[in-house]
Amino acid sequence: MSHDDFASEPVLGLPETPPVGEKILWQGRPDWWALSKESLSLKWVAGYFGVLALWRFVSVIDLMPFGQAFGAAFPFVIMGGVVIAMLVIVGVVQARATVYTVTNRRVAMRIGAALTVTLNLPYTELGSADLALRKNGNGTIALSLLGKTQLSYLVCWPHVRPWYMKRTQPALRCIPEAAKIAEMIAEAAQARVTTPRVERRAPQMAALAAE
Incomplete structure (x- = not known):
């Protein structure tokens, strides 16, 4: 399900x-x-320092x-601006270090700025894909896993469904275009799950089975 991505990538992501x-x-x-606002709570941070300055x-x-x-209140505005700038930098770095890949067999996620990890999520191990869509077309697609497979919330953050x-x-x-990508994943997963698996047996084993 995961792979430490320290080696060079033969294919991006x-x-x-x-x-x-x-x-x-x-x-x-x-x-x-959008990643900075949603995962790093920029609005709440800005509101917090705004309240301090007003108070x-x-x-x-x-x-x-x-x-x-x-x-006397202005230093709180400056501190808030510095904190928000730092959070935006984190968001930019996280976004640039990330590559999401959708294939006809799996969803792959190369994530992490300091510690880069690639998650390979075959469609046969996915239970569902839940879409949270914004008005501008951006959105988040959360993937639930089947079986006993467990992933670390901290290792995957911020590329996780919040609070799960x-x-x-x-x-x-x-x-961007989250609805289109969600439909693509649904169609690819349906095709993959319904594709019959054909196993080949060695000629000798097939002959023994016929006898």
Whole structure:
């Protein structure tokens, strides 16, 4: 299900060349701005520092002139800006280090900026794909796993369905044209699951079975 991706990639986003018969249907990355907002809670961080600045301003406005009160609150605005800038940088780095790949046999996710890992998720081991769609067409596709397969929430973050820690669901986060990609995954998975598997036996074994 996973592969440590320290070696060079023969194909972008994949740890090895796809086997015969496997075709890449789509590759893409998260939208860095949407990833920063959703996974790093930029709005909440901005609101927090905004409340601190407002509280500081209101608490001193009756003790000093307007300009001085604004100056007393302004450091919180600066701190908030610095924190938000740092979070945006993290979002950009995470997005650029990520490659999502959809083939006719699996979904592969090359994730991680510091520790790069590739998750190989065959359709035969996926239970469902849940789409969370935004108004602008961006969205997140969360993949639930069958059986006893377990993935680490921290290793996969932020490429996971938020707060599903007990049963981690890897996710294609904040991708453009998410509805189109979700339909592509559904069609490929349906075709893969319903394709009969033919096993070849050695001639000697086949002859013994006939006798």
